[in-house]
Amino acid sequence: MGQVFKEAYTTITNFLVHALEMMSDSEIDSFIDILLKTYKEGRKVLIIGAGRSGLVGKAFAMRLMHLGFNVYVLGETIVPALNNNDLVIAISGSGRTKLVVTAAEAAKNLGAKVVAVTSFPSSPLGKLADLVVRVPGRAKISREDDYNIRQLLGIYEPLAPLGTLFEITALITLDSIISEIMKRLGITEEDLMRRHANIE
Numbered sequence: 001m002g003q004v005f006k007e008a009y010t011t012i013t014n015f016l017v018h019a020l021e022m023m024s025d026s027e028i029d030s031f032i033d034i035l036l037k038t039y040k041e042g043r044k045v046l047i048i049g050a051g052r053s054g055l056v057g058k059a060f061a062m063r064l065m066h067l068g069f070n071v072y073v074l075g076e077t078i079v080p081a082l083n084n085n086d087l088v089i090a091i092s093g094s095g096r097t098k099l100v101v102t103a104a105e106a107a108k109n110l111g112a113k114v115v116a117v118t119s120f121p122s123s124p125l126g127k128l129a130d131l132v133v134r135v136p137g138r139a140k141i142s143r144e145d146d147y148n149i150r151q152l153l154g155i156y157e158p159l160a161p162l163g164t165l166f167e168i169t170a171l172i173t174l175d176s177i178i179s180e181i182m183k184r185l186g187i188t189e190e191d192l193m194r195r196h197a198n199i200e
Helices: 003-022 024-042 051-067 098-109 126-129 143-152 164-185 187-193
Strands: 044-049 070-073 087-091 113-118 131-134
Touching: 003 164, 024 044, 024 087, 024 113, 024 131, 044 051, 044 164, 051 126, 051 164, 051 187, 087 098, 087 164, 098 113, 098 126, 113 126, 113 164, 126 187
Parallel strands: 044 070, 044 087, 087 113, 113 131
Antiparallel strands: none
16 A cells, blocks of 8 residues: 555545535535525436546436436436426536636526536636535635645645546535435435346
8 A cells, every 4th residue: 555545535634524514514514405495396407517527416416316307417418408497406516616606697598497506606606506515625726715724734735636536525414415315305326226226
């Protein structure tokens, strides 16, 4: 086991512990409330993300499907038309990814509600969103806020390159939201298994 491997593993896990302290209870609670309202009203959820953030979005979409949400991922051929009050969840660490910002803006113009999962609430994505869920992390494009976070947590080397810290923190945040929704809806792991793919 290499020294860099150990340092990177420690850096990432230490960051995750401190990331929770930097997140807003009210933002997480509001996000959960919006998801539950969308579920109860039977409205659609569309997940938007590019690159590794897009993969995090797909993982979240899969769990929402297991919970019984009517959920889609932008870029798939089966994405239907959005209607007023459908929900769009846009994931971008920098909040500046052009594809994500453009798609979120188009959705907003159609009357959809937009939740931004980003490290930068003042970014273009954050400014157009109805709700911002700030997930701390080192974005690909380093900003002063990013530098301050890294100094605070003692991250001086690129042990978690590009957007790794955001992406891993976002994945854990969204999976933890799934657990909270399961509890509130009284959904068990066995219920999830009934919707899990059985052609594998």
